Amino acid sequence: MKGLRVSRFILPILLVGAILTLAWGAFGAKAAISDPGAAGMESVTAAPFLHDFESGIPAGLVGFADSWDGSNSTTTLSYSIIPQDVLQVPETVDNDVLTVTYDVAATIPDWGNAPGYAGITFDASVVMDWSAYSAFSFWWYGGNTGATHRIELKTAGASPAESNRFVYSFVDDFSGWKYFALPFADFDKRTDYNPGAALGDSLVLTEMWGYSVLLSAGTTGTFDIDNISVTGYNPQVDFESGIPAGFVGFADSWDGSNSTTTLAYELVDLPLPFIPAVVDNTALYVTYNVAAAIPDWGNAPGYAGLTHDFSETQDWTSFEGFSLWWYGGDTGVEHRIELKTGGASPAESNRFAYAFLDDFSGWKYFTLPFADFEKRTDYNPGAALGDTPALDLVWGYSVLLSAGTQGSFYLDQIAAYGGVEPLRVAFAESLYLVTEGGTATITVALNMPAALPVTVSYATSDGTADSQDYTAASGTLTFDPGVTEQSFSVVTLDDTLDEAGETVNLALSAPLNAELGARSTAELSIADNDQADVCNLFTVLVDDFENGLPQGTDEDGLTIGFVTWGDFANGTTVAISDPLIEDSDPLALPGQSGPTHLLQLDVNVAGWGGVTHAFENETLDTWVTQDWSSYEGVSLWVYGHNTGATLFFEVQDNRNPGSTTADTEIWSYAFVDNFSGWQYVEIPFSAFVRKEIGNGAPNDGFGLTEVHGWAFGSLTNPGPLSYYLEDVGLMVRSTVVDDFESGLPTGFDADGLGIGFITWGDFANGTTIAISDPLVEATAPLALPCQSGPTHLLQLDADVTGWGGVTHAFENEAVDTWISQDWSSYEGVSFWAYGLNTGASMMFEVQDNRNPGSTTADAEIWSYAFTDDFSGWQHFKIPFSAFVRKEIGNGAPNDGFGRTEVHGWAYGMLANPGPLSYYVEDVAIWGRTAVPTPLQVGFALLDNDVAEGGLATIQVTLNMTATDTVTVTYTTEAAESLNRALEDRDFTPASGELVFAPGVTEQSFTVQTLQDIKYEGEEVLRLRLSDPQNAELGSTYRARLYIHSDDPFNPYLLDDFEIFPYPFKIQGGLQLDNPEIAAADDMALPGQGLFEHILEAAHGSGTELLAPTLQGFRRTFPMAQDWSQREQFAFWYYGTDSEKPITVQLQDNRAPDPGPTGWTLVWSDEFDGITGTSPLPGKWTHEIGNGFDQANNGWGNGELEYYTAAPENSATDGTGSLVITANEIDPATTELECWYGACEYTSARLVSAQKFEMAYGRVEARLKLPYGQGLWPAFWMLGSDIGEVGWPTCGEIDIMEHIGKIPDTVYGTIHGPGYSGGEGIGGSYTLDEGGFADDYHVFAIEWEPGVIRWYVDGTLFLTLTDQDIPDGTEWVFDHPFFLILNVAVGGTWPGYPDETTVFPQTMMVDYIRVYQAPDTAERFEATFVDDFSGWQFISLPFTEFARSETQPIGAPDDGLTLSEVWGHGFILEVLVGDAFYFDQLQLIDIYHDLLLPLIFKVGD
Secondary structure, X not given: OOOOOOOOOOHHXXXXXXXXXXXXXXXXXXXXOOOOOOOOOOOEEOOOOEEOOOOOOXXXXXXXXXXXXOOOOOOEEEEEEEEOOOOEEOOOOOOEEEEEEEEOOOEEHHHOOEEOOEEEEEEEEEEEOOOOOOEEEEEEEEEOOOXXXXXXXXXXXXXXXXXXXXXXXXXXXXXXXXXXXXXXXXXXXXXXXXXXXXXXXXXXXXXXXXXXXXXXXXXXXXXXXXXXXXXOEOOOEOOOOOOOOOEEEEEHHHHOOOOOOEEEEEEEEOOOOEEOOOOOOEEEEEEEEOOOEXXXXXXXXXXXXXXXXXXXXXXXXXXXXXXXXXXXXXOOOEEEEEEEEOOOOHHHOEEEEEEEEOOOEEEEEEEEEHHHOEEOOOOOOOHXXXXXXXXXXXXXXXXXXXXXXXXXXXXXXXXXXXXXXXOEEEEOOOEEEEEOOOEEEEEEEEOOOOOOOEEEEEEEEEOOOOOOOEOOOEEEEEEOOOOOEEEEEEXXXXXXXXXXXXXEEEEEEEEEOOEEOOOOEEEEEEEOOOOOOOXXXXXXXXXXXXXXXXXXXXXXXXXXXXXXEEOHHHOOEEXXXXXXXXXXXXXXXXXXXXXXXXXXXXXXXXXXXXXXXXXXXXXXXXXXXXXXXOOOEEEEEEEEEOOOOEEEEEEEXXXXXXXXXXXXXXXXXXXXXXXXXXXXXXXXXXXXXXXXXXXXXXXXXXXXXOEOEEEEEEEOOOOOEEEEEEEEEEEOOEEEEEOOOOOOOEEEOOOOOEEEEXXXXXXXXXOEEEEEOOEEXXXXXXXXXXXXXXXXXXXXXXXXXXXXXXXXXXXXXXXXXXXXXXXXXXXEEEEEEEEEOOOOEEEEEEEOOOOOOOOOOOOOEEEEEEEOOXXXXXXXXXXXXXXXXEOOOOOXXXXXXXXXXXXXXXXXXXXXXXXXXXXXXXXXXXXXXXXXXXXXXXXXXXXXXXXXXXXXXXXXXXXXXXXXXXEEEEEEEEOOOOOEOOEOOOEOOOEEEEEEOOOOOEEEEEEEEOOOOOOOOEEEEEEEEEEEEOXXXXXXXXXXXXXXXXXXXOOOEEEOOOOOOXXXXXXXXXXXXXOEEEOOOOXXXXXXXXXXXXXXXXXXXXXXXXXXXXXXXXXXXXXXXXXXXXXXXXXXXXXXXXXXXXXXEEEOOOOXXXXXXXXXXXXXXXXXXXXXXXOOOOOOXXXXXOOOOOOXXXXXXXXXXXXXXXXXXXXXXXXXXXXXXXXXOOOOOOOOEEOOEEOOEEEOEEEOOOOOEEOOEEEEEEEEOOOOXXXXXXXXXXXXXXXXXXXXXXXXXXXXXXXXXXXXXXXXXXXXXXXXXXXXXXXXXXXXXXXXXXXXXXXXXXEEOOEEEEEEOOEEEEEEEOOOOOOOOOOOOOOOEEEEEEEEEOOOOOOOOOOOXXXXXXXXXXXXXXXXXXXXXXXXXXXXXXXXXXXXXXXXXXXXXXXXXOOOOOOOOOOOOOOOEEEEEEEEEEOOOOEEEEEEEEEEOHHHHHHHHHHHHHHO
């Protein structure tokens, strides 16, 4: 048979007239076909509509009825404008509403007794964006008809007529007005008539066409409607969960007056005229009687009311006004609604009021525009803050009741309303805390659920922490619709240094479908976990309260000294005193000896309260400052009550130059009172956050050079309580050099010089010196003050005639090299010494630098002498300025005490009355000298974004101003990632030099991206800075640019051949290729972009064909697809007019999966290549790098390896195995870059993504594993949708993981949302003897819907089902996955290589095999004839496909169902020299994809 030739665009043209007629008849009066030019998706209105009928019936709003559409129905409908008031404040004078009278026939006789219909509808002329709102609102005057009506919303589609319809049903079972605010989430998809049903199952709020009121068949009545709009609210105070925190009443009689004012309030059940109705709605009931005057307050007017103070300011700039429901008592009196904005607190805020008359009974809905609020003049503590409300700093609101009034009212649903609140993404907190070595979870949040996916890039950068302290993290977070929180992790690295807390900067950038919120930057504070064993606190005392609590006034009238503060108007009380506490008192501090004064803070805090010490001079008349810039933080003792209240310690930093006001910049640290009794608190300055209190303070960073004071306070607490403070101090930076916990090593360097711990003295004169490191328990007489637990000391047994002692000449780990340490940034040295009160001269010495190239003990000696005139332990803290140079004739340099190359220290004495034993502990260096910050140049953002075709502007910055001109070179580079952008296809390469003139800190360059017409998702390229002059490269010398496709995603496009090779199976000698066709090429497709990849199928070389033979190719999907909603299989084909038939074959449904016993081999790699052959590129892709291009530095685990495609890291061995090799490389010579600097290791990581993917079956590999500390081989799988949903939502199945330091154990694990990383679910298998590096073992899973089983050598060791995951989480393992093989080096789980680790290390892969259900898919085929030349769009209706004569064994015989399609393919008649070309295989629907576009074109 010649075959069927279809869809040459002839049939659609012939049918246009008929389809137009059908379309118009189907749409009827329900919707009109709009001009696509006028209603195109390019035209979007961002403002809400308001149909208030004050100017008549708006354009686009019409009625409809079946009787108007030509039927013989009896339906009638009429509508008009009438005057009528609604229950809303402010009232509209002569308000107009739309009144509608209807009588809808039950059926339409001449339309087959179809139900009658009528209603009103509004079609917008352009599509509207409602995504900033949450509800559809209007007033409805019910007729109590008992009829059910529907509100319909029209969304998506090319016009209102083609829109998707969603409805909300309600019963008209009430009389009078009710206010409807219908959440979009409560609308259900319409099923009785919906021309856009195929457009999805949810509202597309960015594409809204209008609304309708649908009246039910067989109903009659009248209704009024008004103020139709969309709206939104910030979180409402609705009293359903009680009275919120901070919401209180107030009255003059409660403030100590003799007034007769009374006020009472309680929660009661009272329904609202509101739809959707709240079951058992709770409202606040208030009764009041406000005195006209207050006699003992000079007859001032009485007052009372309600107030709600927020714990922190809220941003209301996105809203239009303030709303509430008020149930009036018709008292005729005036009350006011008050807003509090600006200022440092609610008590100091600026007040604005709206006055109204309670001249009505029952409920009214107040929607008070912010513009209608007037500044208060009777009482306004923040009056100086301006004449308009600061809506970005809203502290709360009040209801102010007038003097001389009495009555009652109800209150409910208080909220800011109606604004275009932007969707914002921001850090959930401004400060995150983690202990060194832990993993911090950083939460990022949306301020509301989103209708569209939201993405935002995140990145870390060095604060005071660097790459030795944490693993840099960056990437993109994706918020699916409805999801409001996502998180990423920052891995911190443990060390043994006793150091101050350190900080990591966190930043968000490049949001899509949202704005950045206020907290677009945050800080991670890393707390040190390496504490000394003794009470070496290294603090400088600021306040010990031994001199009282002085207070005075400076020349500007500002109170200085110790000052209390709080929201006293709300009932807070604060009092301070300084009691003297004996060491036997229950309030005594731990280890207290003798009496001491404390600061006592007696508080009862309603909102906030505390004490400030504003530093004073001796005469209490000047506000003075202290310089804290060389310290690490603040320390203090706090006595807690375990109340759970929030406590805070604050630092008052610098003021504005010449200031006469209290405008200090406040930096605050909050912590919880979750302890009882004394607790020692250390707060690094990096943990403080700036606190804006509206006092006009500078905003120039936490400089600490002009600290004006400190404060301690509490938020609301269950008082009255007494808090106590003692010893507010400053933390001095300190680093322990020797704590003697690792013994006293000794050895010799290459020059024969003794290193490590060495004794010396005038031994010839009888001096003897011996050293040891005894372990001393905390209860021993030798224990240090406050020692906790056992500790080693340095013991020096000395009998000194002239001189003697011990030196620690710094050694390497192998004790064969004399090394140095850099002490130049410290101020001095400290140690504990145990004195014997002998009067002997003691000395502590520092061995500074040596001569260049020295081979002798010529270190320059600097010495500090002191006297043994004390008994027991004494702590010495010696500034380097106290040391003097000591000439001992060793040829030492004489170049000053530089301390950049300190070679050791010494402790000794002159003649003593020995023999005696001296002890030393915790030799440390302390303090901070001024270390100049280097001038650095780097990218402003690690992740940058641009829309496809756009011009990206890339910012480059200096970290400070420069006095010399700075230059740096910039270049673009192709990224090493699966989604890499291609030069000259996706972007134009850019390079050049940026010049920063003196004083300039920011420059930029541009990258031009290229437009195409294909959806490509997100593509990435790398940006690089190099060759800086007069500056260093900063940590962000590399960055990423993400190009976001602006082309629509076509879910029905099966193959467009832009990614190759594709997973096709070949029949016969056919070979497939993937040529790229330029738009100017003779073979260019009609309408293609600049470049297009196509599929070429040709007979392979080397085989002669004497006659045409049938050859072909086919693709089998990893999981069946549902094609039942489409009508045709279509593609582009390049004809040669050969008259040959081309057969298209479909693989329809299969027989049921027989389970593991019936599975057969469907895919394998036996790795049979010759020696040195790379893995087959048709099966595997190398992932390259250390994770930077994937925004996953260190691959998310702190790994050290750089993955390459080199044979040195992955190649066949010629005997049937693949060898993946981890190598150690020289970082001094490599150009490979890792997150920690120059790379130290290479390895390989192979993925089958886009080449082989699967769902269900048996996956097994025969492997021989590497061994050793820090090795991490794995055979695992990731969900194929990782590019769309990210990890861990895509799912991860670890078939085998192994950490080399545990040689006999492997692990199987799953990771998904809510059970990932360290919370992954799995188990382990341990060999009875030997290790996994000794021989090959077979690792496998059997995977079926809802269950996965793990095996080693055929032994089942783990089974997990969808019931094993945590409650509330999702099983994400019922979709396609791809395979991964890799050997990682280092990471947070396996640890890092050490001196025991041997390289190279290999993972041997004998084979990988996949078994699944046999291919029993029923085959169907259709044929067309190549009887044309050039490109032709072929569309084959599924109705033309016939069952193939040849079928697989066990194939069903139930017709072409299309609900379970397993693949497609082509069968070709091939001769030598034949070539066949295909492109854009897709599914189409003749009506939506072909006819409607033509209909609209004809309309044009």
